[in-house]
Amino acid sequence: xxxxxxxxxxxxxxxxxxxxxxxxxxxxxxxxxxxxxxxxxxxxxxxxxxxxxxxxxxxxxxxxxxxxxxxxxxxxxxxxxxxxxxxxxxxxxxxxxxxxxxxxxxxxxxxxxxxxxxxxxxxxxxxxxxxxxxxxxxxxxxxxxxxxxxxxxxxxxxxxxxxxxxxxxxxxxxxxxxxxxxxxxxxxxxxxxxxxxxxxxxxxxxxxxxxxxxxxxxxxxxxxxxxxxxxxxxxxxxxxxxxxxxxxxxxxxxxxxxxxxxxxxxxxxxxxxxxxxxxxxxxxxxxxxxxxxxxxxxxxxxxxxxxxxxxxxxxxxxxxxxxxxxxxxxxxxxxxxxxxxx
Amino acid sequence: xxxxxxxxxxxxxxxxxxxxxxxxxxxxxxxxxxxxxxxxxxxxxxxxxxxxxxxxxxxxxxxxxxxxxxxxxxxxxxxxxxxxxxxxxxxxxxxxxxxxxxxxxxxxxxxxxxxxxxxxxxxxxxxxxxxxxxxxxxxxxxxxxxxxxxxxxxxxxxxxxxxxxxxxxxxxxxxxxxxxxxxxxxxxxxxxxxxxxxxxxxxxxxxxxxxxxxxxxxxxxxxxxxxxxxxxxxxxxxxxxxxxxxxxxxxxxxxxxxxxxxxxxxxxxxxxxxxxxxxxxxxxxxxxxxxxxxxxxxxxxxxxxxxxxxxxxxxxxxxxxxxxxxxxxxxxxxxxxxxxxx
DNA sequence: CTGAAAGCGCTTACAG
DNA sequence: CTGAAAGCGCTTACAG
Numbered sequence: 225x226x227x228x229x230x231x232x233x234x235x236x237x238x239x240x241x242x243x244x245x246x247x248x249x250x251x252x253x254x255x256x257x258x259x260x261x262x263x264x265x266x267x268x269x270x271x272x273x274x275x276x277x278x279x280x281x282x283x284x285x286x287x288x289x290x291x292x293x294x295x296x297x298x299x300x301x302x303x304x305x306x307x308x309x310x311x312x313x314x315x316x317x318x319x320x321x322x323x324x325x326x327x328x329x330x331x332x333x334x335x336x337x338x339x340x341x342x343x344x345x346x347x348x349x350x351x352x353x354x355x356x357x358x359x360x361x362x363x364x365x366x367x368x369x370x371x372x373x374x375x376x377x378x379x380x381x382x383x384x385x386x387x388x389x390x391x392x393x394x395x396x397x398x399x400x401x402x403x404x405x406x407x408x409x410x411x412x413x414x415x416x417x418x419x420x421x422x423x424x425x426x427x428x429x430x431x432x433x434x435x436x437x438x439x440x441x442x443x444x445x446x447x448x449x450x451x452x453x454x455x456x457x458x459x460x461x462x463x464x465x466x467x468x469x470x471x472x473x474x475x476x477x478x479x480x481x482x483x484x485x486x487x488x489x490x491x492x493x494x495x496x497x498x499x500x501x502x503x504x505x506x507x508x509x510x511x512x513x514x515x516x517x518x519x520x521x522x523x524x525x526x527x528x529x530x531x532x533x534x535x536x537x538x539x540x541x542x543x544x545x546x547x548x549x550x551x552x553x554x555x556x557x558x559x560x561x562x563x564x565x566x
Numbered sequence: 567x568x569x570x571x572x573x574x575x576x577x578x579x580x581x582x583x584x585x586x587x588x589x590x591x592x593x594x595x596x597x598x599x600x601x602x603x604x605x606x607x608x609x610x611x612x613x614x615x616x617x618x619x620x621x622x623x624x625x626x627x628x629x630x631x632x633x634x635x636x637x638x639x640x641x642x643x644x645x646x647x648x649x650x651x652x653x654x655x656x657x658x659x660x661x662x663x664x665x666x667x668x669x670x671x672x673x674x675x676x677x678x679x680x681x682x683x684x685x686x687x688x689x690x691x692x693x694x695x696x697x698x699x700x701x702x703x704x705x706x707x708x709x710x711x712x713x714x715x716x717x718x719x720x721x722x723x724x725x726x727x728x729x730x731x732x733x734x735x736x737x738x739x740x741x742x743x744x745x746x747x748x749x750x751x752x753x754x755x756x757x758x759x760x761x762x763x764x765x766x767x768x769x770x771x772x773x774x775x776x777x778x779x780x781x782x783x784x785x786x787x788x789x790x791x792x793x794x795x796x797x798x799x800x801x802x803x804x805x806x807x808x809x810x811x812x813x814x815x816x817x818x819x820x821x822x823x824x825x826x827x828x829x830x831x832x833x834x835x836x837x838x839x840x841x842x843x844x845x846x847x848x849x850x851x852x853x854x855x856x857x858x859x860x861x862x863x864x865x866x867x868x869x870x871x872x873x874x875x876x877x878x879x880x881x882x883x884x885x886x887x888x889x890x891x892x893x894x895x896x897x898x899x900x901x902x903x904x905x906x907x908x
Numbered sequence: 909c910t911g912a913a914a915g916c917g918c919t920t921a922c923a924g
Numbered sequence: 925c926t927g928a929a930a931g932c933g934c935t936t937a938c939a940g
Contacts, residue, residue: 229917231916231917231918232918233917241926241927242926242927242928243917244919244926244928245927247917247918247919247920248919248926251919255925256925256926257926260925260926275917275918276624276916276917277687277918278620278623278624278629278916278917278918279916279917279918279919280917280918280919281620281932282618282620282621282624282917282918282919282932282934283917283918283919283920283932284918284919284920285919285932294654296654303650303651305647308645308650309645311650311669312638312645315669315670316671324668324687325668325669325670326666326668326669327653327667327668327669328657328661328667329654329657345666456854456856456857460857485854485857486857488859489857489858489859511798512798512827512854514798515798515802515827515828515831516831517830517831517835573932573934574933583910584910584911584912585911585933585934586910586911586913586936587909587910587911589933589935589936590909590910590935590936597909597910598910599909599910602909602910617933617934618932618933618934619934620932620933620934621916621933621934621935622935623916623934624917624918624932624933625915625916625934625936626934626935626936627916627935
């Protein structure tokens with residue numbers, strides 16, 4: 225069924241050179257004369273030959289593969305579109321650098337380090353998604369011990385030469401966003417989003433929010449911080465709880481767009497108008513954010529850049545170069561849900 | 567840096583058997599006595615040994631890898647969450663069967679067959695996403711010629727022993743959904759969604775829609791079929807065009823949820839109430855569909871099942887078994903946007 | 909049931 | 925600049 229498998233020996237025979245020369249020519253080795261190289265590459269193209277990756281990897285003791293681990297909650301099985309958008313960008317970037325991308329969607333509870341330690345499936349790891357810090361930290365230690373390079377999104381974890389991280393300006397942007405709401409005359413604030421070691425990003429956003437309130441002399445009430453994971457349902461429930469406790473609120477800062485969308489649904493169901501009765505803002509700028517009504521004011525994270533940087537940092541680490549963690553810039557997207565003028 | 571690489575020879579030495587016996591024991595070969603096998607597997611576990619996949623694959627001439635190609639539009643770079651949900655399910659299923667999953671996000675224009683033909687990167691291919699039929703069909707022919715097994719979502723293409731396809735009950739469900747709207751006393755219908763050979767799924771939904779109208783004696787006006795690809799923006803623009811042409815309409819059937827979300831935004835911006843002035847229904851039941859206000863009436867495709875079936879069908883094909891294409895069942899999700907009673 | 913041996917298709921010192 | 929040769933770590937006939 226399968227056609228005859230062309231090998232480097234076939235190319236060598238056709239080109240009248242040795243198999244080693246073919247191997248060199250195809251890897252663009254400067255050892256091979258330009259003319260020989262051109263001819264060999266032409267013949268390879270004509271015969272539809274591509275290097276057998278398994279053989280190449282076995283011999284070179286490399287995998288030319290990046291692995292991406294997307295940790296997901298087992299309860300809320302619906303994955304945050306934000307991570308999927310990064311995933312897509314990582315895939316592009318990896319391909320652009322000649323790496324394959326192995327994707328694994330991991331349950332929180334599973335012990336994923338084992339898989340990648342000695343299995344020689346990938347040269348390095350990109351870690352995305354939510355996590356249970358208890359087991360997570362232990363697994364990171366295991367990863368480091370194995371010498372596997374890895375890059376994490378959204379969690380400050382840096383071991384020079386082994387691992388790095390990328391995150392975005394969570395705190396600054398949350399401060400700016402909140403300040404914008406204050407400028408729009410909102411005075412009674414609530415924050416919806418879990419803050420814990422398991423979610424440093426939300427925690428930084430909360431800190432930025434608190435800074436903005438403090439710098440404008442607005443008092444903060446711990447009862448107006450409602451915990452919620454990143455989903456519409458938890459956002460909905462959080463706002464129901466918030467409204468039930470009866471405190472005066474005129475602006476809700478949500479730790480993510482998914483939460484904000486749930487929040488807007490809850491307000492709608494209570495007959496409250498956004499932004500007339502209540503301003504709502506989110507975070508991430510998911511594609512849907514511009515299509516909700518009112519359109520959602522939020523903070524744009526550049527997922528294309530994030531994915532590209534994740535891949536590049538990992539490849540540098542694999543190549544033995546050190547990389548510095550980076551905080552990527554974000555953009556405020558002022559739309560209607562915050563009560564903007566137009 | 568990297569720890570000493572344990573090989574099957576190390577296990578053999580420790581267990582006092584030959585390397586071949588270790589290899590057999592780890593592959594659960596019935597040739598090895600139960601006791602020897604248990605002991606070898608225990609030692610392997612103790613030493614943290616895992617089979618080197620590159621060597622194993624090279625020797626066995628297999629890859630234990632499934633590839634998933636997600637074709638995306640270059641203009642609308644934001645990927646349909648529906649496909650990403652299937653992707654996640656495929657990843658789970660592949661892992662469950664001991665396969666790795668290689669993910670590639672492909673631009674429409676690229677010639678992707680080449681990559682997988684001789685590169686020995688994957689044993690088979692899953693094809694998802696939109697496509698340009700002109701080049702697509704030619705590439706499928708190339709794939710078949712190479713003998714690579716593949717499974718397609720949403721496009722009837724079946725070559726016994728080589729390829730298969732999976733789709734859902736597009737036509738029946740669109741007929742039912744439209745009939746439901748008719749039962750709710752809607753009489754003036756529009757359909758938004760591109761129908762062309764490039765998008766057989768939308769085309770089947772359109773056919774189901776037409777059947778429902780015909781069976782209730784409702785006349786169809788070609789001017790009330792507006793083309794749109796699956797995005798909020800195109801849905802928005804389509805509805806603007808629809809309203810501009812001034813015909814009486816009281817229900818819009820959208821070929822996807824993304825289109826429906828754009829449609830609802832456009833109606834909102836024109837001051838029209840959904841479902842009071844206009845019913846809107848979608849297709850896919852994206853997670854967001856239950857959180858729009860009004861919540862979106864739509865058709866649920868079981869992405870978990872779809873992903874699992876895609877992986878299983880492909881694995882069967884790889885194993886040389888024939889598989890029959892399947893049409894997966896769907897569920898009507900009646901919510902508020904159609905003007906339901908409660 | 910077990911072992912010795914060949915070989916998958918490459919890459920890379922080593923020698924010239 | 926090129927070639928002959930070794931060997932990456934397995935799997936799998938072949939022989940016993």
